[in-house]
Amino acid sequence: MKLKIKDITSFLEGMAPLSSQESYDNSGLIVGNHDMEVTQVLLSLDCIEETVEEAISIGANLIIAHHPIVFGGLKQLNGKNYVERTVIKAIKNDIAIYSIHTNLDNYKLGVNYEIAKRIGIENPKVLAPKKNVLKKLVFFCPEDHVDAVTDAVFNAGGGNIGEYSECSFTSSGEGTFLPSENANPTVGTKGNRETAKEKRIEVLISSHKESQIVRAMMAAHPYEEVAHDIYTLSNYNQDEGAGMIGELSSAMETTQFLSHLKKEFNCGAIRHTALIKDKIKTVAFCGGSGSFLLGNAKSQQADIYITGDFKYHEFFDAEKAIIIADIGHFESEQYTPHLILALLKKNFINFAFHLSKVNTNPINYF
Known part of the structure; x- marks a missing residue:
């Protein structure tokens, strides 16, 4: 069976959907055709x-990169900067470019989970969980079909809460209808x-899985018209968000x-604030540019916060309550390709990834 770009991207987006990327981002297929x-x-x-x-030299026609080569709109393609030259070279050589950026950052087992493993963090949790990305699906079903329909909903990705799956609440009642x-x-x-x-069944679902879960419910339900409600929740999703925190x-x-x-991340240098802690136990971290999460790290009483791209005046915000350790943007995310490789190898066993x-x-x- 021939593998197409959409086979790979659909797999990746099943874990890190494009809908979970930040508003400024440009994840997805930047150059190329899905087919x-x-x-x-x-x-x-x-x-x-x-x-x-490098892709040309090894015969690869798809590059999967963490950072998008294009963030803003390209108004011209005449090779005046490295962005335009890169895109032109890719197009000329029929090479597709795909980016999986902040959607992979926000994935529970994504960029920051990889950092956690490298540091040696046990049971890492999302530092800043996202809000308004969860919904509740409520549907009504005849008693003798409850198991079949709920199984379909669970198999489609519904009913997951943290480390628990197949979560639902069921209550009994009577329904009326006139055909x-x-x-x-x-x-x-x-x-x-x-x-x-x-039976009235209530199930928690992720917003990006709503369509597939509702389709599965409809297909398994015996009724011609399926009564159901979908509610948007303001709850925080502990499985999606920025940064992580955990303990050694x-x-x-x-x-x-x-x-x-410094050794684990091959740092040329670590810029840090005063070492106000004698020992480190609770560690907060975020790959890339994560100064915006310092407040979260402080409020959750981390001993140290690790990220990249801190500006001079932002170091003062440590307020002698936490140690800031800036290890560098590249350094903090350098293992992301290894993470993507591990994810892909689980599903595409006999395919060449480099x-x-x-x-x-x-x-x-210097």
């Missing part, structure tokens, strides 16, 4: 001219009002922890 057959795939943190040249002459009722007869014993298995001396961090050997870090240390 194009894939030869080989190159995985990288960034996609620049050298990355495209018209054009109806094809499962229960009762045309023109006569029917009273049936039914045992506390480490602060300087020992920083040495561990980790890029191009160091795209634009920052050097």
Whole structure:
């Protein structure tokens, strides 16, 4: 069976849907056609001219990068900067470019989970869970079909709460309906009002899975017309959001922890605030540019907050309550291609995926 781009992107978006990316982002297929057959795939943190040249050299026609090569609209393509030159080179060589950026950042087992494993964090939790991304599906079903319909809803992704699956609430009642002459009722007869014993089932669903879950419910339900309600919830989704926080298995001396961090992430340097803690136990972190989460890390009493791209004045915001450790944007996310590779290998066992050997870090240390 020939593998197409959409086979790979659909798999990735099943875990990290495009709808969960931030408003400023540009994740998705940037260059190429979803129906194009894939030869080989190159995985990288960034996609620049050298990355495209590497893809050409190994015969790959799909580059999956964490960072989008295009953030804003391109008004011209004449090669005046590296963005335009990269896109032109990709198009000329029939190479597709796909980005999986903040949607992978916000995925519970995404970028920050990979960082957690590298640091040695146990049971990491999302630092800033997203709000207004959960819904409640309520549907009504005859008693003898409850198991079949709820199973369909669960299999489609409904009923997940944290580490628990197949979660629902059921209550009993009676439903009434009057089939018209054009109806094809499962229960009762045309023109006569029917009273049936039914169950009301309530299930929590993620917004991005709403369509597939409702379709599954409809397909498994015996009724011609399925009574159901969908409510938008203001609850926080603990499985989706920015950054993570967790604990080391045992506390480490602060300087020992920083040495561990520098070695694990190959840091040229770690910029940090005053080492006000003798030991580190609770660690908060965010891949990339995460200064916006400092308040979350402080409020959850982390000993240290690790990210990249802190500005000078933002270091003052530590307020002697937490240690800020800026390890660098590239350094914090450098293992993202390894994460994507591990995810893809679980589903596409006999396909060639390559980790890029191009160091795209634009920052050097003297």
